[in-house]
Amino acid sequence: MNVNAESATTLRRIGAALFAGILLGAITGTGAALAQQPATASAAPSATNEFDPKAIAALKRMGAYLRTLKTFAVRSEATKDEVLDSGQKIQFSGTVDIHARLPDRLRLDVTSDRKQRQIYYDGKSVTQFAPRVGYYASVEAPGTIRETLTVAADKYDLEVPLADLFFWGTDQSGVDDIKSAIDLGPSRIDGVECEHYAFRQVGVDWQLWIESGKTPLPRKLVITTLDEPSQPQYATVLHWDLKSGGDSRMYAFVPPKGARKIVMAPEALAK
């Protein structure tokens, strides 16, 4: 790179920083942001790490509301990017039906392009069943959904999609890990008025659409994985049913005829 090109780049960066400052000033209507932003090239990255305490407050409010729910059902319609060994990015779709009765009943029905799985947690054991091949495996489980999700991930390498739903609003919410939080304004998901937020933390950029009003439910979630060079995304819309989930029968696994029992490999052996 020659000197001219370098100075041109610097000028562009200064321009971008100024523009960001002006834009911010225009939004806040004070112009103070412009004064606080030194017009140097290094100012540009810092502008991307905005931290809006109101966005964090909205996230905490949603978490607190989720923790008031004693039973619920939620259907997740999701797309998930996967990266082939060649580096090519592809996308799969799927649904997950979650039923929960706090604190100790959980049922997941996962249907994706490639996999069908059912997970049953009845307060004593957790069972995974693959309907197409007919294999099921059960292991002992702790007494709560949250502990069970932790054991499943730690001990058996079984990461349950949307486990976040059970950790938001607790001291394991991960809210303290958030480095940047912004409010992107109103948005409608399934005709429901929501507020669109974006967060950044180590390893992921993520976006959340929280229902406006008295029932601040998460209605849409997008997670961008930053560790992978092509930054694959997982995106899901959530359909809530707060009247379901009370029936205890749906949490008990009864092996269908022809189902075969296998074992769950501890994480150390699974790798």
Add this chain to the structure above:
Amino acid sequence: MKRIDCRKLAVLTSLSAIALMLGLAVPTTAAAREVRNNTRTNVNSNVNRNVNVDKNVNVNTSRHVDVDVDVDRRRDYHPVATAAAVGATVAVTSAIVGSMVRTLPPACSAVIVNGITYQQCGGTWYQPQYAGSSVQYVVINPPR
């Protein structure tokens, strides 16, 4: 949203039509492929939830999971599985105990020992197990 769905449908329909013209059944054109499986589906991975663990450790980088694990494909063997099966026809002892495959060779029969299912494929025994949410088969000594 609906418009995208229609386009997808159109693409799928035309692909099916081409496949039919060529005399191919669509499902057999898809091959089992390895994916890196690093895409996060939770904002907070379990590593982040556990306060005693270093947050910068990336647990997922080297994990490879086949996207087709529970699809029963008789013509689409994992290379290791094929090697094991070929070995088995030559000499029973050539399948390495402890090695793992994602699909079984053809002509296996399920055998239940002490309530747990095993697969016997010729002279080679496999133990099906869940590794996370994926089914895999470990070559074992004949169970008793």
